[in-house]
Amino acid sequence: MATLDLSAIRSRIGELRVTSDGLIALIGTCISVAALTYLLSTIQGAVTVHNKRHGSRPPKLPYAIPLLGHLPEFLKNTMEFLARATAKYGPSTPVRIQLLNRRMSLLKGAESITALFRNSRDLSSEHWLVQVLVNAFGVEVADAPFYLADDTGIANQPDPRSKMTNPEYRIFHLVFKSVHSGLSGASLEEMESQLVRNLSSQINEADIQSDSWTTIFDLYGSLIRTIAFRAAVVSLCGPKVFECIPTFDADFWTFDSALPDLFKEMPRWLAPASYAARDKMKEHLQKWQSFAHEHYDVSQGKLDKREWEEFFGSRLMRTRHEFFQKMPLSKETIAADDLGLVWAATANTVPAIGWMLLEVLQRPDLLRRVREEIAPYISLDPSDPSRMIVDIPNLCSRPLLQSLYAEVLRLRSGTVINRVPTSSDFHIGGWHFKKDEQIIISTYDTARDQYVWNQGTVDDPHPVNEFWPDRFILYPDNPNSGPVLPTIAQQQPKKMQHPPISEPTFSLDGTAGSWIPYGGGTRMCPGRHFAKKEMIVTLAMFLTEFDIELLIDADCEIKPDLKYFMFGVMHPQGKIPARIRRRRFN
Numbered sequence: 001m002a003t004l005d006l007s008a009i010r011s012r013i014g015e016l017r018v019t020s021d022g023l024i025a026l027i028g029t030c031i032s033v034a035a036l037t038y039l040l041s042t043i044q045g046a047v048t049v050h051n052k053r054h055g056s057r058p059p060k061l062p063y064a065i066p067l068l069g070h071l072p073e074f075l076k077n078t079m080e081f082l083a084r085a086t087a088k089y090g091p092s093t094p095v096r097i098q099l100l101n102r103r104m105s106l107l108k109g110a111e112s113i114t115a116l117f118r119n120s121r122d123l124s125s126e127h128w129l130v131q132v133l134v135n136a137f138g139v140e141v142a143d144a145p146f147y148l149a150d151d152t153g154i155a156n157q158p159d160p161r162s163k164m165t166n167p168e169y170r171i172f173h174l175v176f177k178s179v180h181s182g183l184s185g186a187s188l189e190e191m192e193s194q195l196v197r198n199l200s201s202q203i204n205e206a207d208i209q210s211d212s213w214t215t216i217f218d219l220y221g222s223l224i225r226t227i228a229f230r231a232a233v234v235s236l237c238g239p240k241v242f243e244c245i246p247t248f249d250a251d252f253w254t255f256d257s258a259l260p261d262l263f264k265e266m267p268r269w270l271a272p273a274s275y276a277a278r279d280k281m282k283e284h285l286q287k288w289q290s291f292a293h294e295h296y297d298v299s300q301g302k303l304d305k306r307e308w309e310e311f312f313g314s315r316l317m318r319t320r321h322e323f324f325q326k327m328p329l330s331k332e333t334i335a336a337d338d339l340g341l342v343w344a345a346t347a348n349t350v351p352a353i354g355w356m357l358l359e360v361l362q363r364p365d366l367l368r369r370v371r372e373e374i375a376p377y378i379s380l381d382p383s384d385p386s387r388m389i390v391d392i393p394n395l396c397s398r399p400l401l402q403s404l405y406a407e408v409l410r411l412r413s414g415t416v417i418n419r420v421p422t423s424s425d426f427h428i429g430g431w432h433f434k435k436d437e438q439i440i441i442s443t444y445d446t447a448r449d450q451y452v453w454n455q456g457t458v459d460d461p462h463p464v465n466e467f468w469p470d471r472f473i474l475y476p477d478n479p480n481s482g483p484v485l486p487t488i489a490q491q492q493p494k495k496m497q498h499p500p501i502s503e504p505t506f507s508l509d510g511t512a513g514s515w516i517p518y519g520g521g522t523r524m525c526p527g528r529h530f531a532k533k534e535m536i537v538t539l540a541m542f543l544t545e546f547d548i549e550l551l552i553d554a555d556c557e558i559k560p561d562l563k564y565f566m567f568g569v570m571h572p573q574g575k576i577p578a579r580i581r582r583r584r585f586n
Contacts, residue, residue: 057431059093079565127420137343139333158170168327179527202227203546210581217577228353229346237312260566261274286335347567351564357542374540377390403471411465
């Protein structure tokens with residue numbers, strides 16, 4: 001019979017106690033180091049603010065973990081982290097952030113942000129863009145040096161400090177120029193016409209009756225998003241994309257949902273489905289590009305006076321492929337670059353269209369007002385009753401429709417704008433920002449600055465975190481109307497103040513540096529004019545053609561999907577059921 005070895009048991013218990021004591025001591029040391037780090041960084045930041053002089057570096061945002069800096073907090077909840085950083089040290093003092101080995105400054109305050117955009121010639125975003133193209137859209141790593149070698153900037157004249165001499169390799173300038181020219185003048189007008197034609201076709205083909213209600217279990221995901229996306233892509237790329245790849249739209253939104261993983265640079269083995277979705281989209285685009293090149297010679301594109309044709313679609317797209325053919329880029333990289341363009345052209349406008357419709361449909365009185373504004377500018381084509389005729393210039397100048405558009409972009413967009421100083425003596429507001437160190441802006445927080453935005457009156461409050469369809473409308477004899485606080489409006493230079501009005505008027509007065517869904521400066525999104533018209537026209541055509549009733553409780557709040565925070569306009573969260581039927585109109 002075995003006997004208990006009490007001495008061995010006591011020895012083992014002693015070892016466990018020593019181990020436990022050591023673990024407790026280690027935990028205590030870590031807590032002490034974290035507390036001391038946070039205390040020192042807090043003191044350092046406060047001293048920097050108190051002793052500020054011209055040329056001082058912005059104060060650091062306090063953090064607790066050495067080396068990692070703010071990374072754990074940033075990854076845990078990016079929105080809350082940026083809100084804390086924005087609130088620290090007041091509304092206009094920038095703060096420095098450390099994400100492991102990356103250091104950047106968060107810029108705050110409308111005046112400072114406006115100053116940043118005004119100094120665009122001393123700023124760059126190209127290196128950051130290359131990082132996005134490689135990590136998010138799949139530009140081949142072997143082709144990244146070609147992009148990085150372009151130090152000429154986006155202006156017509158190369159940066160005088162540039163070392164690159166081949167004008168055919170100025171990829172950033174050529175891309176920017178093609179988008180700018182392809183979305184202005186006659187090219188813009190043709191894109192608008194194509195949009196109306198494509199929307200009419202998509203809406204007419206929808207399996208919805210006029211004599212009975214059809215129940216839809218996911219109004220945004222299965223109807224609004226599908227119709228808006230297909231119409232936009234055909235306007236940009238032509239119809240052959242969907243003929244070559246029938247699943248293009250479904251696969252695109254699968255890829256879009258994977259982008260947060262890709263933007264965060266998660267390795268392939270940790271996010272295989274995200275990389276597979278991206279690879280699939282690149283294969284799709286290569287297939288379409290190969291087909292389009294077989295049927296259309298882009299080298300002769302300048303001789304083609306048409307603004308749109310069926311294989312490459314818009315002049316913008318065929319211009320891109322004309323200069324891509326002269327560059328030593330792989331087919332995989334060109335497909336990835338086109339994927340970035342398709343994403344930029346649709347991944348913000350489509351969810352914004354969804355939000356515009358959902359906000360209106362939740363408010364019967366607003367729906368009535370919107371339809372009254374729309375009615376004079378949409379009619380049926382007498383020669384083709386399946387097609388609508390839209391007076392785009394007048395429709396898109398209506399004050400309520402413009403205010404809806406601006407308020408949705410204010411409330412539902414959460415983007416981080418990135419700029420990098422190209423000189424070593426870059427200053428804003430007396431603060432010094434290092435050359436090649438990122439400066440970022442959180443559009444989500446600038447759009448909620450309580451020191452800027454009009455929040456209604458005591459009797460009729462409209463907080464900055466709530467939707468207010470009239471926020472961007474000036475009403476005659478109402479000094480409390482308009483997008484910004486009356487005190488802000490009065491501070492505007494006289495030449496920028498709105499003249500006296502006799503009827504309700506859409507206004508962005510006073511919002512410079514605060515309403516920035518398209519960025520600012522020379523790198524402001526060149527597609528903003530088409531995007532605005534696309535959003536308003538699509539809203540108008542949906543509400544003209546369909547009666548829609550949301551099948552949700554009246555007090556149920558439709559929330560944004562915060563997974564998409566940092567990447568533009570956030571999608572509505574979850575499935576939104578509704579019933580729908582066609583309307584009869586003259």
